[in-house]
Amino acid sequence: MSLSSATYPCVVEGERLCAIVKPMDSGVEDVGDWAARGVVGDNEVDNNDNLFMVVFIVIQLVMQRNRATLAVLNAAASSCSAAHPEMGEVLLLLARGFLHSVSLVSAAMDSVNKRWRRRSRSMWVLDRHGGTWKDLQKVGEAHDKVFVRFCRLPQPLFYEVAQRIAPHIQRKLTNWRQLIPVAQKFACALIRWATGGYYRQTSHEMGMGLASELRSNEDVADALIKEYGHLIRFPEGRRLQEVMDAFDKKGFPGCVSAIDGTHLYIEKPKNERAECYYDRTRQFSLMAQVVCDHECQIQDVFAGCPGSVHDSRVVRISHMYKDAQDGRGIFHGGTSFLHDGTPVRGYVIGYAGYPLLPWLMTPVGGDERTPQEVNFDDCHTLARSCNERTFALLKGVWRNFLRRQIDNMKTIMKEFMVVCILHNMMVDMRIDVDLDDLDSDDDDDQANSGNFRCRRRPRVHQAVQQPRKNRRDDTYGSAEGRAAKARLISHDNHHVRVYGRPPANPWRQARAAP
Secondary structure (H helix, E strand, O other), X not given: OOOEEEEOOOEEEOOEEEOOEEEEOOOOOOHHHHHXXXXXXXXXXXXXXXXXXXXXXXXXXXXXXXXXXXXXXXXXXXXXXXXXXXXXXXXXXXXXXXXXXXHHHHHHHXXXXXXXXXXXXXXXXXXXXXXXXXXXXXXXXXXXXXXHHXXXXXXXHHXXXXXXXXXXXXXXXXXXXXXXXXXXXXXXXXXXXXXOOOHHHHHHHOOOOHHHHHHHHHHHHHXXXXXXXXXXXXXXXXXXXXXXXHHHOOOOOOEEEEEEEEEEEEOOOOOOOHXXXXXXXXXXXEEEEEEEOOOOOEEEEEEEEEOOOOHHHHHHOOHHHHHHHOOOOHHHOOEEEOOOOOEXXXXXXXXXXXXXXXXXXXXXXXXXXXXXXXXXXXHHXXXXXXXXXXXXXXXXXXXXXXXXXOOOHHHHHHHHHXXXXXXXXXXXXOOOOOOOOOOOOOOOOOOOOOOOOOOOOOOOOOOOOOOOOOOOOOOOOOHHHHHHHHHHHHHHHHHHHHHOOOOOOHHHHHHHOX
């Protein structure tokens, strides 16, 4: 049975309220007809009028979506059905109709609210697939090779390091974001340092946001320096004796390491004097001084000088120079002996660009050399070749520094320090890396070859150009340094007579080939 009615405004007559409800297209009679025929009395009509007024007020409450009131109305209609069957049926149908309409409106509003909440959340949290990170989590021998190709570290070492740095990079869980796993942050940083990719590319592959990757890379670098910074240090005890014995076999007793420098290429720096960073290769770069042993293990790192600064200047402003000049550090700790029993203290070897000091031995060089000096230079080149192997392995595995860096200088120096720490970690664990098997994921086609576009030097007018003065540093050729070098030349000649000439270097063989 359906009921359609029209409600009119109430009329106030004295103390009586009349609510007129006219049935339309229905067989139900009006209350006034019931009173005229004597079905109900006047008191009952008044009660029914009051009841209709209550119904009208209830309807207004229903329009305010008061579900509790509808439940009360339904109960009242059920109780009235016993006394007045027709009135109870009308009230019950009326209550059910409005209850049904309100329930439909409520369901529609709930659906709209859920869709809006999902839509508003997707505006600030973008769903990313993270395909590379899902592939790295797979287990198996084939997947282990893929993991090493991307992260450079085997999985046992990777998770060991991740567990140790977790307290420094793990963030708290909040209602506004989900936690990024520590392993995912660590893998994202390693992939970028290993492949030399850009932040946006690496973050998309790892299922992270750009801002999250920028922050996580810095957090990972700080955590690695804090937890594993002790890996970059000069050897002590038994390890020191092993290093000195290895250099002694090459004709340099008492030598503890070899020193050399490399360039970290950058874009033209802002808010800085760009000409200071313009190096001899006609590019903008930073200088990094690295000291390593015969096994390519890095012992000391000093980075941050502009690219135009010479290596001799870099070594003089480093902390190693101050320690050696003040009589501190490894250069004054142990003593070795030459073939004739002459004691010699610890020292390092470097190329001819460095100053000749008692603790820094350089080759003789030049065309007018004696046979003894030639033997000394050959032994010196063989012993110093560990620097070239270290740089080849360091930049071959961690290819981020084969291309120009666009980060700020503090971040570049921090990342280079972290890469040196990871390099020492792999050397300590005896992890063999075949550079030919490593695939390059770098977008920059010039990154692997190193053939950057050289910038043209500014042309200087001939009248303004000043002749260069022949300035020689006082640290070159000190008396004590020349005396120590003469003793080593004599020792190397004895070494060549006993063990023979050192083998030719690979790069010299390549040059001699037709």
